[in-house]
Amino acid sequence: MRHKRHEAQARAAAAREPKAEQLAARRAKAEQLAARPAAASEPEERDVVPWLRQLGFNMREARSAAALCSDIPDAPLERRLRVALKYLHRRGAGGGQGGVTAPGMPR
Numbered sequence: 001m002r003h004k005r006h007e008a009q010a011r012a013a014a015a016r017e018p019k020a021e022q023l024a025a026r027r028a029k030a031e032q033l034a035a036r037p038a039a040a041s042e043p044e045e046r047d048v049v050p051w052l053r054q055l056g057f058n059m060r061e062a063r064s065a066a067a068l069c070s071d072i073p074d075a076p077l078e079r080r081l082r083v084a085l086k087y088l089h090r091r092g093a094g095g096g097q098g099g100v101t102a103p104g105m106p107r
Helices: 001-037 042-046 047-056 059-069 077-091
Strands: none
Touching: 047 059, 047 077, 059 077
């Protein structure tokens, strides 16, 4: 009986080893991600395309407006968005689809 118990414990320990290795690998990856400098994620945070897409502009419009913002790379996100929105407003892009209107009001 002890022999069977010992074999079962050995099998259970062997089954836990890969899980422990996977857990250690996940922890190491998480530490690497946490140790990355903030500048690595900065372009994503400063990109205006996702913000314009959330406002209802299509990808072509958002990218063309973002191209204008490349002239002001050091500007804060708010300034870059303002430049992009002014450009899109002048072009009449979006066709009013992204705008919010009150019920019963014409677009």
